[in-house]
Amino acid sequence: MPTLPDDAFAPLLVDLNEPQRQAITHADGPLLILAGPGSGKTRVVTRRAAYLASTVTSARHVLAITFTNKAAVEMRQRVAALDVGPGITVATFHALCAKLLRIHHERAGITRNFAIYDRDDKRKAIKQAIEECGLSADNLSPASVDEQISLAKNALCGAAQYAESASDWRARMVARVFERYEALLTANSALDFDDLLTRMTLLVERDAELRGRLNDQYRYVLVDEYQDTNAAQYRLARLLSEGHRNLCVTGDPDQSIYGWRGADIRNILDFERDFPDAKVVRLEQNYRSTKQILALADKLIQNNLQRKHKALWTENTSGENVRIVELDDSDREASWIVDDIAKKVTAGAKLSDIAVFYRVNALSRVVEEAFFQKGLPYQIARGVEFYARKEVKDVLAYLRVLSNPDDELSLMRIINTPPRGIGDTTIERLKAEAQRTDRRVINVLSDKSVVSGLGRSGMKTRAFDALLMELSPHLNLSPSRALTEIISRSGLRAMYAQEDRGGDSAPVENLDELINAAAAFEESHPGASIVDWLEHAALVSDVDSVEGEKDCVTLMTLHAAKGLEFPIVYIVGLENGLLPFRRMQDDAGAGYDEEEERRLFFVGITRARRQLTLTRANYRMLRGITTRTTFSPFLDELPPNALQWIESERVATPVRSSRIDRGELPSDVDQWSVGTMVRHPLLGIGQIVSMDRGSRRTFVDVVFKDGSRKTWVLEFADLTRVEFEDVD
DNA sequence: AATATTCCCGTTTTT
DNA sequence: CGGGAATATT
Numbered sequence: 001m002p003t004l005p006d007d008a009f010a011p012l013l014v015d016l017n018e019p020q021r022q023a024i025t026h027a028d029g030p031l032l033i034l035a036g037p038g039s040g041k042t043r044v045v046t047r048r049a050a051y052l053a054s055t056v057t058s059a060r061h062v063l064a065i066t067f068t069n070k071a072a073v074e075m076r077q078r079v080a081a082l083d084v085g086p087g088i089t090v091a092t093f094h095a096l097c098a099k100l101l102r103i104h105h106e107r108a109g110i111t112r113n114f115a116i117y118d119r120d121d122k123r124k125a126i127k128q129a130i131e132e133c134g135l136s137a138d139n140l141s142p143a144s145v146d147e148q149i150s151l152a153k154n155a156l157c158g159a160a161q162y163a164e165s166a167s168d169w170r171a172r173m174v175a176r177v178f179e180r181y182e183a184l185l186t187a188n189s190a191l192d193f194d195d196l197l198t199r200m201t202l203l204v205e206r207d208a209e210l211r212g213r214l215n216d217q218y219r220y221v222l223v224d225e226y227q228d229t230n231a232a233q234y235r236l237a238r239l240l241s242e243g244h245r246n247l248c249v250t251g252d253p254d255q256s257i258y259g260w261r262g263a264d265i266r267n268i269l270d271f272e273r274d275f276p277d278a279k280v281v282r283l284e285q286n287y288r289s290t291k292q293i294l295a296l297a298d299k300l301i302q303n304n305l306q307r308k309h310k311a312l313w314t315e316n317t318s319g320e321n322v323r324i325v326e327l328d329d330s331d332r333e334a335s336w337i338v339d340d341i342a343k344k345v346t347a348g349a350k351l352s353d354i355a356v357f358y359r360v361n362a363l364s365r366v367v368e369e370a371f372f373q374k375g376l377p378y379q380i381a382r383g384v385e386f387y388a389r390k391e392v393k394d395v396l397a398y399l400r401v402l403s404n405p406d407d408e409l410s411l412m413r414i415i416n417t418p419p420r421g422i423g424d425t426t427i428e429r430l431k432a433e434a435q436r437t438d439r440r441v442i443n444v445l446s447d448k449s450v451v452s453g454l455g456r457s458g459m460k461t462r463a464f465d466a467l468l469m470e471l472s473p474h475l476n477l478s479p480s481r482a483l484t485e486i487i488s489r490s491g492l493r494a495m496y497a498q499e500d501r502g503g504d505s506a507p508v509e510n511l512d513e514l515i516n517a518a519a520a521f522e523e524s525h526p527g528a529s530i531v532d533w534l535e536h537a538a539l540v541s542d543v544d545s546v547e548g549e550k551d552c553v554t555l556m557t558l559h560a561a562k563g564l565e566f567p568i569v570y571i572v573g574l575e576n577g578l579l580p581f582r583r584m585q586d587d588a589g590a591g592y593d594e595e596e597e598r599r600l601f602f603v604g605i606t607r608a609r610r611q612l613t614l615t616r617a618n619y620r621m622l623r624g625i626t627t628r629t630t631f632s633p634f635l636d637e638l639p640p641n642a643l644q645w646i647e648s649e650r651v652a653t654p655v656r657s658s659r660i661d662r663g664e665l666p667s668d669v670d671q672w673s674v675g676t677m678v679r680h681p682l683l684g685i686g687q688i689v690s691m692d693r694g695s696r697r698t699f700v701d702v703v704f705k706d707g708s709r710k711t712w713v714l715e716f717a718d719l720t721r722v723e724f725e726d727v728d
Numbered sequence: 729a730a731t732a733t734t735c736c737c738g739t740t741t742t743t
Numbered sequence: 744c745g746g747g748a749a750t751a752t753t
Contacts (some may be wrong), residue, residue: 066742067742067743068742068743069742069743070742071742092742092743093742093743094742094743095743116743118743119741119743193743194743196743197743225742228742257740258740258741258742260739260740260741261740261741261742359739359740360738360739360740361739361740362738362739365744365745419729423729538743539743540743557739557740557741558740559739559740559741559742560740560741560742562742563742581739581740582739583739596740600740621744622738622744623737623738623744623745624744624745625744
């Protein structure tokens with residue numbers, strides 16, 4: 001490595017501790033960065049990428065692989081901000097594989113325009129496979145088969161191999177479905193998410209020439225969140241760095257929480273065995289949390305055996321005690337939290353600084369209700385995925401059929417959407433004919449001799465075929481133009497406009513948002529094709545979670561919290577069976593991993609910067625049954641002196657004004673507008689600075705005397721209008 | 729095809 | 744308890 005004076009890249013090496021600096025400047029050979037929570041990993045990773053690109057090699061030889069799009073976007077931006085020209089490849093595993101498979105589709109043995117099936121598509125295909133195997137979905141649920149196929153694929157086990165190892169009856173049934181499912185995917189020219197990884201990995205493994213080319217192209221490979229890699233990703237990472245061994249992996253074994261999904265913590269634990277000459281850097285100084293919070297997390301995680309020791313420490317202040325609050329039941333637990341938050345807000349805390357975590361989504365509802373009652377705005381991190389919405393999938397199905405006529409799953413989705421009189425019997429006939437003559441249904445559609453034999457429904461079928469013909473030239477337009485045309489010409493817009501009479505979703509708005517999303521995509525990817533856009537839509541599911549800092553509390557599962565941080569954190573439901581989550585009446589606790597549960601709790605704790613509150617309810621209602629709970633055993637593992645126990649003060653559930661209970665707008669809402677003065681019981685007098693009357697909810701932004709600004713859902717906000725004269 | 733009814737099921741879910 | 748899907752009804 002050329003030794004240059006440090007100031008040549010001073011901005012990259014400023015403000016670092018020694019291990020961070022080592023991690024950034026290590027050039028050749030394997031490198032393992034063990035990064036504790038809040039240890040500045042992202043900074044190290046981005047600067048390392050920039051350092052390599054500017055001093056050791058050039059940007060186009062640097063490849064950074066992440067797990068989430070969010071991480072990829074963030075890394076791309078932060079590297080760009082360091083002024084190291086563009087050219088670094090930053091991608092998720094899946095996006096990278098999709099891109100490479102598209103380029104090398106011939107070697108991979110697939111068509112160029114292959115579709116990417118998401119979970120819903122996959123389940124549908126599996127269901128079809130189950131039926132075609134003459135089995136009933138009763139004994140074999142698509143979901144469980146999905147899970148098993150997924151685990152198998154992620155372990156690089158194909159259908160044939162799975163069949164060989166199938167020992168019991170059930171496994172043999174799954175094996176049959178697996179094989180049938182694979183045949184379906186092939187017939188549809190489609191890949192599922194797992195295929196993207198496994199097909200690419202197997203391709204690189206068997207194709208030495210391609211492997212050599214990739215090794216030469218990507219001379220420095222960086223894999224983030226390495227503790228979450230599964231067998232396919234592990235193998236791919238190794239193959240991609242086989243020629244040069246410049247593989248840098250970062251992660252934290254203590255934050256491995258996706259074992260149930262096929263991630264193998266041993267990949268990171270055994271890195272030094274795989275690469276005996278690996279340089280190991282530990283980032284142990286925490287810049288995020290108070291001493292108390294960090295000590296708690298550290299004490300807890302020491303109970304795990306499967307780990308690499310890290311000495312977590314911080315120079316931050318000691319901070320407040322971690323609070324443990326015990327409440328009578330889940331309702332009171334929720335309202336206690338919301339009351340506590342309200343107090344903090346009055347004391348000046350920002351809502352966006354606060355988060356509530358829970359182990360299972362089912363717990364979110366009680367908490368939400370409490371927020372509703374109090375009129376405090378909140379958001380749930382896991383929104384219904386935009387691209388999973390019915391109307392969006394309908395549109396995408398048209399695009400898919402047009403770009404990949406093999407995709408019969410999508411064809412079946414649109415053949416009678418909007419309703420055009422092609423019913424089940426007609427579809428069955430078309431399918432039968434297709435099977436008899438060994439064609440795809442779409443080809444049968446355009447066969448005059450077949451269609452004319454269908455009588456009245458033949459007309460409809462012909463009309464549909466004509467529609468597809470009419471739409472197909474639009475494929476050459478830009479994605480947003482194509483979408484616009486197809487949405488209106490297919491009749492989808494008209495259909496959803498009619499459906500949109502005050503329902504709780506706004507499908508037409510979503511269609512427009514889809515067009516906007518496509519337009520935005522075009523801007524960042526000039527010259528992108530429909531297929532590019534479809535790929536983007538399949539792999540980037542977080543359009544709506546990109547919205548920036550909203551002034552509200554964030555609710556999410558512990559899993560979703562990974563990688564985030566908040567000054568104030570609440571974790572609910574510290575109960576045995578819930579925080580170490582245990583499935584009841586399960587076959588001998590299969591799939592239960594206490595260490596992983598502990599890591600999950602560790603992740604939750606270490607999200608908190610300043611204040612952490614753990615709560616627990618004596619009685620919890622779950623699935624309509626109220627049960628007496630017991631303490632989470634994890635609580636016993638925490639250092640008692642760092643904890644502050646708060647007795648269950650009995651907060652009388654306040655009897656609220658009925659308008660808010662019913663979620664209604666104030667009766668004098670007509671007189672509410674921007675400029676109206678309002679009163680909040682805690683925050684006093686404020687003025688409306690914006691008011692957004694959506695179809696479902698009305699949002700108001702209020703600025704108070706002290707200059708603070710809050711957003712509320714008016715239906716649930718404890719706001720009353722005050723006459724201007726009342727204010728002095 | 730649209731609506732009413734029953735019934736079934738119920739961790740976590742980066743892509 | 745509550746949502747979604749499968750099924751029944753008009």
